[in-house]
Amino acid sequence: MRNILIGAIIMVAGYLLKTQFNDWGLSFLYYVFEVGGLLIFALGVKTFFQDKGKSDDDRAEEHTNLRNEVLLKTLARMTYADSNTKAVEVQAVQKIYKKATGKNITGPEVRVAARGDLHESKGFSRYLAGVRDKISMEDKTFIIKAMGDVVKADGSVSPGEVIFFDEVGKAFRLNPSEIVDLK
Numbered sequence: 590m591r592n593i594l595i596g597a598i599i600m601v602a603g604y605l606l607k608t609q610f611n612d613w614g615l616s617f618l619y620y621v622f623e624v625g626g627l628l629i630f631a632l633g634v635k636t637f638f639q640d641k642g643k644s645d646d647d648r649a650e651e652h653t654n655l656r657n658e659v660l661l662k663t664l665a666r667m668t669y670a671d672s673n674t675k676a677v678e679v680q681a682v683q684k685i686y687k688k689a690t691g692k693n694i695t696g697p698e699v700r701v702a703a704r705g706d707l708h709e710s711k712g713f714s715r716y717l718a719g720v721r722d723k724i725s726m727e728d729k730t731f732i733i734k735a736m737g738d739v740v741k742a743d744g745s746v747s748p749g750e751v752i753f754f755d756e757v758g759k760a761f762r763l764n765p766s767e768i769v770d771l772k
Contacts, residue, residue: 593637596630656728657690659720663732663757665702666713667739670753674703681742685735717760729761 603622610618664685668678679699686694721729736757740750 592629592633594633596626596628596633599626599629602626652724655720656724657686657692659717659724659728660689660732660735661686661694661699661702662705662713663717664735664739665699665705667736667750667753668699669703670740671747671749673747674700675743677742678739681739685738689731689735714756714760717757721761729763733758733761733763 599622603619603626606622607616607619610616661682664682668674668682676696679696682699683694683696686692733754736754740746740754
């Protein structure tokens with residue numbers, strides 16, 4: 590729905606600025622606005638109707654799969670936040686993931702997930718920001734609390750782990766009071 594609105598705004602802006610673009614000798618910008626706005630609008634309409642055709646069971650399954658993906662990626666990345674993945678941390682991720690999803694995951698799977706897009710830390714924050722509105726507050730607080738369990742698994746907390754923990758909380762837009770269930 591948001592893309593429909595954004596596309597419409599871009600098209601209207603292009604139309605309203607058409608004479609200004611012509612005066613500046615940049616008439617091609619009018620077409621850029623119109624075509625770009627139309628494409629975004631069309632994408633929004635397509636997404637809107639695709640979502641309308643899904644059953645509640647389909648939506649619930651998609652939500653569960655996304656929550657499990659975010660849980661695994663975040664906890665796995667937590668094990669590597671201090672650049673030193675310890676076996677006890679990997680075991681903690683396996684235990685938490687099994688308890689939360691009912692599915693087993695191997696140590697190598699955790700290690701691979703931990704290193705995904707490793708050199709692009711901003712990319713992971715963008716990933717979390719992109720999914721934050723698609724998972725519930727309960728899911729986000731569970732993930733944050735589970736991260737705390739992974740951090741404490743080896744008996745020490747490194748500065749890198751604290752930084753990563755704070756980055757995830759910021760990407761999820763969580764306040765400390767929400768994390769400890771004061772709200």
